[in-house]
Amino acid sequence: MSGESPTAERGSFGLTRMRPRDPTQVFRAASPLELFFDLIFVVAVSFSSAQLHELEAEGHLWSGVLAYVLTFFGIWWAWMNFTWFASAFDVDDWFYRILTLTQMAGVLVLATGIKSAMSHGDYRILILGYVIMRLALVTQWLRASRSHPELRRTALRYAVGVVICQILWIGFPWISPSLQIPVFLVLVACELAVPVWAESARKTPWHSAHIADRYGSFTLIVLGESVLASTSAVVSAADNSHHLGQLVITGFAGLVLAAGMWWLYFATEVTERLDEIRTALPFGYGHYAVFAAAGAFSAGITVLLSSQMDTSDLSPVAAAATLTIPVGIFVLGVWFLILRHNLEGVTRIIVPVGAFVIAACAFLPGAIIFAALVMAGLVVLVERHRVSH
Incomplete structure (x- = not known):
């Protein structure tokens, strides 16, 4: 199913002028290329979650979480930038595909550097790997700037802003370890400022329903990866355990938690809040915590299983916290x-209180069971009291 505009015309070398997509287009679904893009990104999410599990199980709790937070930013930010660009510009010719595949290659390079x-x-x-992804997107923005004069200023702001950020990131590995955290925060602030600056020139025509669908799809994929990782851990542990x-x-409670996370995420529509930049950007930026927590969920359940098998250096409370806090x-x-x-x-009010209760279940014996019960209760409450549209 092609993602290009119905009015697209082929030009030189089989390329299509990158006109903006119609933000009111009916039934705007994710293209096969976008779905392939998501699957490649989940490889990086899986690698980071697996490495987080190893560090946590070895007792390196805080350093592991900090490294995960830093690493996951690059994965999430590159995915998010392409997603919003593709919602506004998507011609699906050979050059667009090559540039998107180049970003996928950058993801795989990034994934090899996670450990x-x-x-x-x-x-x-x-x-x-991060710079490869970002510079490929710069090429897309430059192409968009040539194709649509009214959005040229916005597109060029994106291109310039991203290039400046990449120049700064290149020097990051060589700074003093004592300065890495403050420098990282400054670079993150620069990255987050680019869309705000660029969109202030003229708003790009993203498709609200398409954005909601893309975020929902990635949430599903990350949760699915978490279920796969936890199931694999249970099967592996069962082969060597008398505590079947x-x-x-634990496996059943983990499934209840994953199902509850899915249920709450898709309990209501969000499309109407994505029309304006003042509400759309917080939605996009806030998903860093949602995606990172979903990725850490799989690490947490494997750490908890390791603790139950006496193969973890963490205390039972700390092991349980690696699961309950991300949830x-x-x-x-x-x-x-x-x-x-x-x-x-x-x-x-009850839902955010319930979130803190789930996190605090780490202090209880059988923490995952109590967390699953609280999750089930939240699902029932949301279903009973959500506003109908």
Whole structure:
């Protein structure tokens, strides 16, 4: 199914003029190329989650979480930028595909550098993959600037802003380790400022329903990867354990949590909040916490299983927290970005309180069971009290 505009005309070398897409187009679904793009990105998410599990299971809890937070930003930000660009400009000719595939190649380069970045603080390969992705997108923005005069200023602002950020990122691996965190925060602020600056010239015509669909699809893929990782961990542990009953309970409770996360995310529509830049940008930026928490969920359940098998250096409470805290953050993020605008009465307060309760379940014996029960209760409340559209 082609993603190009119905009025697109082929020009020299079989290329199409990159006209903006119609933001009111009916039934704007994700293209096969976009779905392929998502699957490649999930490879990087899976690598970062697996490395987080290894670091947490070895007792490197805080350093592992910090490394994961830094690494995941590059994965999420590159995905987000392409997603919004493709919602506004998508011609689906050979050059567009090549540039998108180049970004996918950059993702794989980034993925190969995740272990060295998270375990040894060596960000050279990871930054290389990130820069490949970003510069391919710069080429897309330059192409868009030539094709549509009214959006030229916006497109050139994106291109210039991204290039400046990449020049700064290239120097990141060689700065002093003591300065990495403050420098990282400054670079993140620069990256986040680029869309704000560029869109202030003229808003790009993204498609609200398409954006909601793209974010929903990526959430599904990340949750699916988490279920696969947790199931694989249960199967592996069952082969070497006499505590099969406990493993089955943990696996079932993990499925309840994943199902609850899915249910809450898709409990209500969000499209109407994506029409304006003042609400669309917070939605996009806020998904960093949602996606990162979903990725950490798979690491948490494998860490909890390792603790139950006595193969983890973490205490039972700390091991449980690697699961309950990401789930709590996910619920809190979904409430803030989506649910709070569509809930009635006291339920608007109960959901964020429930998120903190899920996180606090780490202090209880059988933490995952209590967390699953709280999640089930939140789902029932949301279903009973959400606003009908």
